[in-house]
Amino acid sequence: MSTISVEEQEKQYRVIGKTPLRHDGTDKVTGRAQYGADIRLPGMLYGVVLRSPHAHARILFIDTSKAEAYPGVRAVVTANDMPDVESKIAEIGEGSINLRHQSNNVLAKDKVLYFGHAVAAVAAVNIHVAEEAAALIEVKYELLPPVLDVRMAMKDDSAILLNDLRTDELGKKGDRPSNIAGHYQIQVGDIEKGFQAASVIVEREFFTSMVHQGYIEPQNATAQHNPDGQITIWCSTQGSFGVREQTAEILEIPISKIRVIPMEIGGGFGGKVGVYLEPVAVLLSRKSGNRPVKITMSRSDVLAATGPTSGSYLKVKMGASSDGKITAVQALLAYEAGAFPGSPVGGGMGVMFAPYNIENALVDGYDVLVNKPRTAAYRAPGGSNAAFACETLIDELCQKLEMDPIAFRLLNGVKEGDRRVDGPVYQRIGFLETLEAAQNSPHYQEPLKGPNRGRGVASGFWYNYGGKSSASASVNSDGSVSLSTGSVDIGGTRTSIAMQLAEGLGIPAESIRPMVADTDAVGYTEGTYGSRTTFATGWAAYEVSKLLKATLLERAALIWETASDQIRYEDGVFACGDKQMTFAELARRLDETGGPVVASAAVRPEQSGPAFATHIVDVEVDPETGKVQILRYTAVQDAGKAIYPNYVESQMQGGVAQGVGWALNEEYLYDDQGRLVNASWLDYRMPVTLDLPMIDSIIVEVPNPGHPYGVRGVGEVPIVPPPAAVANAIYHAIGVRMNILPMTPARIVAELQQQKG
Amino acid sequence: MPVVGIPSLLRDFTNGQRSVSVEGATVRQVIENLEKLYPGIQERLCDGDRLRPSIAVIVDGNTSTLKLRHPVEESSEVHFVISISGGTLELLRKA
Numbered sequence: 001m002s003t004i005s006v007e008e009q010e011k012q013y014r015v016i017g018k019t020p021l022r023h024d025g026t027d028k029v030t031g032r033a034q035y036g037a038d039i040r041l042p043g044m045l046y047g048v049v050l051r052s053p054h055a056h057a058r059i060l061f062i063d064t065s066k067a068e069a070y071p072g073v074r075a076v077v078t079a080n081d082m083p084d085v086e087s088k089i090a091e092i093g094e095g096s097i098n099l100r101h102q103s104n105n106v107l108a109k110d111k112v113l114y115f116g117h118a119v120a121a122v123a124a125v126n127i128h129v130a131e132e133a134a135a136l137i138e139v140k141y142e143l144l145p146p147v148l149d150v151r152m153a154m155k156d157d158s159a160i161l162l163n164d165l166r167t168d169e170l171g172k173k174g175d176r177p178s179n180i181a182g183h184y185q186i187q188v189g190d191i192e193k194g195f196q197a198a199s200v201i202v203e204r205e206f207f208t209s210m211v212h213q214g215y216i217e218p219q220n221a222t223a224q225h226n227p228d229g230q231i232t233i234w235c236s237t238q239g240s241f242g243v244r245e246q247t248a249e250i251l252e253i254p255i256s257k258i259r260v261i262p263m264e265i266g267g268g269f270g271g272k273v274g275v276y277l278e279p280v281a282v283l284l285s286r287k288s289g290n291r292p293v294k295i296t297m298s299r300s301d302v303l304a305a306t307g308p309t310s311g312s313y314l315k316v317k318m319g320a321s322s323d324g325k326i327t328a329v330q331a332l333l334a335y336e337a338g339a340f341p342g343s344p345v346g347g348g349m350g351v352m353f354a355p356y357n358i359e360n361a362l363v364d365g366y367d368v369l370v371n372k373p374r375t376a377a378y379r380a381p382g383g384s385n386a387a388f389a390c391e392t393l394i395d396e397l398c399q400k401l402e403m404d405p406i407a408f409r410l411l412n413g414v415k416e417g418d419r420r421v422d423g424p425v426y427q428r429i430g431f432l433e434t435l436e437a438a439q440n441s442p443h444y445q446e447p448l449k450g451p452n453r454g455r456g457v458a459s460g461f462w463y464n465y466g467g468k469s470s471a472s473a474s475v476n477s478d479g480s481v482s483l484s485t486g487s488v489d490i491g492g493t494r495t496s497i498a499m500q501l502a503e504g505l506g507i508p509a510e511s512i513r514p515m516v517a518d519t520d521a522v523g524y525t526e527g528t529y530g531s532r533t534t535f536a537t538g539w540a541a542y543e544v545s546k547l548l549k550a551t552l553l554e555r556a557a558l559i560w561e562t563a564s565d566q567i568r569y570e571d572g573v574f575a576c577g578d579k580q581m582t583f584a585e586l587a588r589r590l591d592e593t594g595g596p597v598v599a600s601a602a603v604r605p606e607q608s609g610p611a612f613a614t615h616i617v618d619v620e621v622d623p624e625t626g627k628v629q630i631l632r633y634t635a636v637q638d639a640g641k642a643i644y645p646n647y648v649e650s651q652m653q654g655g656v657a658q659g660v661g662w663a664l665n666e667e668y669l670y671d672d673q674g675r676l677v678n679a680s681w682l683d684y685r686m687p688v689t690l691d692l693p694m695i696d697s698i699i700v701e702v703p704n705p706g707h708p709y710g711v712r713g714v715g716e717v718p719i720v721p722p723p724a725a726v727a728n729a730i731y732h733a734i735g736v737r738m739n740i741l742p743m744t745p746a747r748i749v750a751e752l753q754q755q756k757g
Numbered sequence: 758m759p760v761v762g763i764p765s766l767l768r769d770f771t772n773g774q775r776s777v778s779v780e781g782a783t784v785r786q787v788i789e790n791l792e793k794l795y796p797g798i799q800e801r802l803c804d805g806d807r808l809r810p811s812i813a814v815i816v817d818g819n820t821s822t823l824k825l826r827h828p829v830e831e832s833s834e835v836h837f838v839i840s841i842s843g844g845t846l847e848l849l850r851k852a
Contacts, residue, residue: 184811365839422839424815424838426818463841465820
């Protein structure tokens with residue numbers, strides 16, 4: 001790992017930029033950290049969800065009588081136990097939600113829309129009894145034709161998933177049922193003129209498969225419904241407040257009745273934002289006579305029924321002048337939403353050309369329903385698909401123009417003051433700096449030698465997000481500070497937030513005791529997503545530090561019988577004339593100066609600071625088998641100010657690892673009836689350590705002017721470039737342009753054979 | 758006057774104009790004044806008393822969290838862009 005700072009006058013920090021021991025490290029490495037599946041409560045029942053074996057079918061009836069009569073069963077629920085919520089958009093704290101769609105995804109009402117769609121659930125005295133009883137539930141289906149291909153789904157004669165769905169075009173509704181939930185468009189300049197001005201034009205179709213976030217820990221939820229109507233939920237989630245709101249809306253329960261306790265989380269990557277089990281566990285608990293009910297998904301359930309990200313079809317055309325300037329772009333993106341509207345096609349449309357100055361563009365996006373699981377967010381949602389297409393074509397332009405791929409990007413890349421294709425003007429960004437760092441890297445400077453070896457380059461963009469965060473802290477008499485936030489800690493954010501509080505207070509990070517609090521114990525905080533937690537919750541902690549400091553200055557003033565503005569505070573030491581007192585010394589004297597010192601702050605920052613990345617990868621392709629071996633990988637990224645550089649590096653490496661899996665191996669495989677046939681880790685091939693080399697990371701620090709410490713989100717953009725970078729490397733190794741993800745050995749061999757004729 | 762970027766799907770209202778200058782001290786007022794110039798456009802941008810969930814408003818380069826209530830300066834640029842959704846919740850900029 002190396003770090004390149006691009007600050008004109010670098011600030012000196014005490015804590016930020018260092019690598020203190022993570023506060024939760026001991027619990028994690030000793031196995032003492034408590035995850036959702038670890039919950040055991042007196043009288044607890046175990047829940048099992050019955051899932052649809054069909055991709056598309058009408059539910060004619062559900063007979064639960066045999067299951068209810070089965071010894072040991074305490075409750076059985078179906079969609080009939082849920083409120084019949086209307087199809088309306090509800091504004092909840094985190095965004096908007098179509099209540100009927102969300103409810104019908106939790107438990108299917110009239111139709112099942114994908115293999116694995118939840119139909120009913122059982123709570124029993126143990127998991128075996130629950131499984132046996134679930135098998136006794138009789139569901140009669142009327143089978144309907146499955147719609148599995150995004151382009152087929154868009155045709156007029158396709159079977160329709162939701163009969164009340166009409167295509168929305170910015171508020172203009174279509175006049176007949178359609179699987180196209182939405183059509184979006186970005187248009188600037190005049191693409192006809194732009195393409196006429198081009199010396200080189202490239203155009204290709206691209207296809208990407210549905211892939212899963214692949215978190216280690218399956219979804220789980222335990223609910224305790226009390227006789228007084230109060231509900232407690234323990235679960236694995238990226239956002240406890242979101243679980244509270246979604247559960248409240250779906251079950252029509254006031255949020256004040258629900259307390260959500262987020263357990264430690266074994267990965268989420270966007271897939272643990274929406275609820276699946278929580279409302280079901282609440283219903284089962286209530287129906288079983290207020291017994292606590294725990295439901296834990298199997299790996300197969302996770303793959304079949306929780307949000308993957310969209311497969312997609314893209315058709316992209318790009319033109320460039322003889323001197324390498326992009327003159328025009330045109331793109332069509334059709335993203336699989338799964339069973340309900342909400343694919344990340346908007347994200348893909350924005351990401352696709354965001355790194356470049358483009359005067360003439362037309363981008364059309366379609367959000368399309370297919371009989372596959374409802375898609376959920378996955379790390380830079382929609383971005384990797386889009387960059388795969390755009391960055392592959394850029395490599396092709398470079399090849400035709402005989403230009404270096406980094407030089408081409410430097411020529412066309414955006415900087416402060418340039419305008420994004422969809423309109424807004426960039427503030428301070430660091431894309432060009434990532435390109436320069438990549439160009440100067442040891443990796444790029446060293447030529448790649450050997451047969452069937454190639455080097456690929458690709459870049460990527462992600463918006464990043466601010467959102468709402470709260471933090472509360474209290475000063476302890478031993479000089480430590482207890483910090484509560486509502487941000488679930490996925491990537492070490494306890495420590496990265498604590499460090500910002502520590503920096504503000506001038507004390508060591510080890511003096512902060514951070515904890516992740518439940519929904520009744522801390523102010524509203526959005527989930528850990530959007531690369532927002534270190535940025536926004538860190539900012540809340542910074543605000544808390546200012547409040548604590550102001551109060552402590554008053555306390556010191558009381559002790560020294562002077563005015564607080566006569567006191568200096570620096571590096572954890574209060575000073576007035578020749579008198580000095582450390583933070584810890586003052587903390588011991590709080591009782592004599594008015595008692596506890598506490599502070600809370602809430603923020604909702606808007607200048608989240610976009611992130612850019614440039615990746616370089618070397619591969620070797622075996623032309624006999626089609627196997628791609630990653631030889632070397634370097635990821636360069638603008639992190640703003642890296643609070644905890646090792647965590648930033650981990651995010652970069654993690655994004656690369658997932659992106660390489662997406663590029664080479666991972667895909668949902670369905671049979672012609674829409675049954676998922678690879679719902680296990682054995683068959684859904686994620687990369688393992690043997691598939692990846694050490695991933696070098698270069699952190700470029702272009703501080704975000706919209707954050708007190710210059711932070712930008714870092715978690716998402718590293719997954720954007722890898723599929724394109726690997727595809728470009730494969731081309732330079734064996735001369736084949738791959739346009740399908742994943743680029744499996746079989747597909748590579750097939751392309752090679754086609755090339756040979 | 759603030760300059761408002763018109764989404765391409767709504768440019769039928771503005772005879773193809775990609776941006777227009779309209780008065781307004783908040784996004785809401787800007788939209789109300791757009792409606793006076795181009796009747797029908799407000800309904801396409803708003804669902805009742807709020808922006809449509811599929812639309813995000815960017816004021817001077819930043820995605821607004823105040824949306825219709827966001828203050829707008831004389832020199833401001835206002836853009837209505839596609840909200841970045843991603844599955845269960847149609848969220849801005851999430852993952």
